[in-house]
Amino acid sequence: MKIRTIIIILTLGIFAGCKNVNQKIEYPVVANIKLTKTLLAVTVVADSLRVPWDIQFLDDHQIIYTEIAGQISKLNLQTGERKLLYNVPDVYQKRTLGLLGMCLSPNMKENPYVFISYTTKTSEDVFSKLVRLTLENDTLVNPEVLHTIPGSTGHNGARLTFAKDGKLLWATGDAHSKTFAQDSTSLNGKILRMNIDGSVPADNPIPGSLVYAWGFRNMQGLTVSDKGVIYTSEHGDAIEDEVNLIKPQQNYGWPQIEGMHDLPEEIAIAKKHQRTEPIRSWTPVIAPSGLKYYNSATIPEWKNSLLLVTLKSQSLRQLKLSDDGQTITDELVFLEKQFGRIRAVTVSPSGDVYLATSNQDWNPQPGFPKPNDDRILKLSPVKKAVHKPFIGVKPTTEKGNVVDGLTLYNSYCESCHKPDGKGVANVFPPLAGAEQVIGEPKKLIDIVLGGLSGEITVKGNKYDQQMPTFNFLKDEELAKILTYVRSNFGNRSSEISATEISKQRK
Ligand code: HEC
Known part of the structure; x- marks a missing residue:
């Protein structure tokens, strides 16, 4: 081995040894x-x-x-x-x-x-x-x-x-x-x-x-x-x-x-x-x-x-x-x-x-x-x-002005039910293809106005968590969200109107 090679090897060795110290x-x-x-x-x-x-x-x-x-x-x-x-x-x-x-x-x-x-x-x-x-x-x-x-x-x-x-x-x-x-x-x-x-x-x-x-x-x-x-x-x-x-x-x-x-x-x-x-x-x-x-x-x-x-x-x-x-x-x-x-x-x-x-x-x-x-x-x-x-940007606050269904869904539902409506296994049930979503409007409106707790079955799986109420949203906002979840994620159900929500609120 040439001297130069030996020196290089030695030097590399020393550096490698010191790496974590200096x-x-x-x-x-x-x-x-x-x-x-x-x-x-x-x-x-x-x-x-x-x-x-x-x-x-x-x-x-x-x-x-x-x-x-x-x-x-x-x-x-x-x-x-x-x-x-x-x-x-x-x-x-x-x-x-x-x-x-x-x-x-x-x-x-x-x-x-x-x-x-x-x-x-x-x-x-x-x-x-x-x-x-x-x-x-x-x-x-x-x-x-x-x-x-x-x-x-x-x-x-x-x-x-x-x-x-x-x-x-x-x-x-x-x-x-x-x-x-x-x-x-x-x-x-x-x-x-x-x-x-x-x-x-x-x-x-x-x-x-x-x-x-x-x-x-x-x-x-x-x-x-x-x-x-x-x-x-x-x-x-x-x-x-x-x-x-x-x-x-x-x-x-x-x-x-x-x-x-x-x-x-x-x-x-x-x-x-x-x-x-x-x-x-x-x-x-x-x-x-x-x-x-x-x-x-x-x-x-x-x-x-x-x-x-x-x-x-x-x-x-x-x-x-x-x-x-x-x-x-x-x-x-x-x-x-x-x-x-x-x-x-x-x-x-x-x-x-x-x-x-x-x-x-x-x-x-x-x-x-x-x-x-x-x-x-x-x-x-x-x-x-x-x-x-x-x-840095100013925070966007959507509260108060009615925006489209997707934006509202992202603001209020997406964090739990996910952007694709598939939920989280064992914790947040899916909205895609769920009987509670595509079935009778009355039941769906009740869920968002009253929240949910206790055991429920969605698409054959059991869930036992709590869903908060969304009764603070305006009729028009809820109508947009519910229409959105009923016509997306592969769902093809009828629209829900603000009038239906207003009726059921009382
Ligand atoms: C903080 C998390 C959370 C948010 C936000 C949330 N949900 Fe839920 N949702 C749940 C949980 C948990 C359940 C199951 C409740 C149970 O186990 O009794 C549920 C159940 C449901 C159900 C009945 C079961 C099903 O999957 O069809 C519907 C419909 C529903 N949510 C719609 C919505 C809509 C619409 C929004 C937005 C306005 C929303 N949820 C926002 C947690 C959430």
């Missing part, structure tokens, strides 16, 4: 975003994950993330190295259930704790657990169960974060219960506030209780601003997804009141009792998930904003806050449908934004999952674009 990897740019001044690059820092539900920064170059089936891992952004820290042994993972929210203690040197919220199952009952783990070198040890609360086949929340005063906040779901959210002695459908060991702080609004605020349905986002203001994002039923500003001992209304106080019954309740309105609500729904307060100079256009990521509308949204943080003054939608469902958002110590997609979950949208889903994406300023940049 070399910073360059992540490929998959998109660009243009803000008023700042240009952002979107890069993929991790892929082939399974529903990363929460992402948190451990230090300036390491992320800890959860995956829904129970894994907690660490990602080194400089080397790309991933390491499994812990596998939660008793996770019950099905549809939306599994390992959900996570947060790190604000002072990891003194209290090296990682807090997680997940669903678990004993014989027949589902529970949500809040567990504290201790980070020791590269593993998580000493799991301590801080709290166990009732769970269900859905609506288990959950997010965790620390308030400015060092107390731990846990946003819990209503576990599909009709009574929990309004019952201040139940821990479901609440913002719970606790000490780092799970005990009740002496200054909680209800003495001896973890309950800090109540009247919530299913929160998927929780964040605290630099000034200490607490915000949540929450899934509405068929309408009114929300962002709330959380204050102690306030009642946010669910299930007596949904979203804004705009119906006569809601106004009447709010007149009599203390009820707090959301600071923003969305109809048609967008399925809001992760929420993070942004205030870094790295992306100046986003200073003093809430960054909200969404599942159904598959986007990142900037909700610009007023100076006092009490109201949302503007909203811009980014990356709609580019990366599919987005579940989690966080901000690095240097002010870059990280997102986690959720396309391997139970409800993938058309065109997803892509072969390398799920992914963690990084948004950071760059000088030059390599793709035609996306810009």
Whole structure:
């Protein structure tokens, strides 16, 4: 062998050996975003994950993330190295259930704790657990169960974060219960506030209780601003997804009141009792998930904003806050449908934004999952674009003006029954060829006006879930939707008129 060849082989060997130590990897740019001044690059820092539900920064170059089936891992952004820290042994993972929210203690040197919220199952009952783990070198040890609360086949929340005063906040779901959210002695459908060991702080609004605020349905986002203001994002039923500003001992209304106080019954309740309105609500729904307060100079256009990521509308949204943080003054939608469902958002110590997609979950949208889903994406300023940049757009709100059947179907039915009307196996029944759709108009009108629950059989298969009511839609809108579902997906049934709907409403 020639000396030169030997040197080359040796050199290659040395470089290969050092690869994960010194070399910073360059992540490929998959998109660009243009803000008023700042240009952002979107890069993929991790892929082939399974529903990363929460992402948190451990230090300036390491992320800890959860995956829904129970894994907690660490990602080194400089080397790309991933390491499994812990596998939660008793996770019950099905549809939306599994390992959900996570947060790190604000002072990891003194209290090296990682807090997680997940669903678990004993014989027949589902529970949500809040567990504290201790980070020791590269593993998580000493799991301590801080709290166990009732769970269900859905609506288990959950997010965790620390308030400015060092107390731990846990946003819990209503576990599909009709009574929990309004019952201040139940821990479901609440913002719970606790000490780092799970005990009740002496200054909680209800003495001896973890309950800090109540009247919530299913929160998927929780964040605290630099000034200490607490915000949540929450899934509405068929309408009114929300962002709330959380204050102690306030009642946010669910299930007596949904979203804004705009119906006569809601106004009447709010007149009599203390009820707090959301600071923003969305109809048609967008399925809001992760929420993070942004205030870094790295992306100046986003200073003093809430960054909200969404599942159904598959986007990142900037909700610009007023100076006092009490109201949302503007909203811009980014990356709609580019990366599919987005579940989690966080901000690095240097002010870059990280997102986690959720396309391997139970409800993938058309065109997803892509072969390398799920992914963690990084948004950071760059000088030059390599793709035609996306810009932020104002949200479209269709509420109020009657549009065509397809648009209405996409706004109100598509997320569950799917664009092709075929539904989701075992969960959402098909509209294509279903007796309930192509049969007598009266039955179909009843379903959308009254909603559905309990076991039903559609095309020979049993379903036992809940469908919300759509009685808030105008006669004309419902007529267009029902005519659309009766004459598409291979269905060939008669039209339904606004008059028929109006008659049946009474
Ligand atoms: C949040 C999810 C969701 C949305 C949105 C939704 N549905 Fe449903 N739908 C369901 C579920 C779940 C069932 C089955 C209920 C049960 O098991 O009792 C159902 C059942 C039905 C049925 C009867 C069974 C069948 O497949 O024919 C019809 C008809 C129907 N939906 C129409 C609609 C229409 C029209 C819209 C839009 C206005 C709509 N749905 C929006 C979840 C949804």
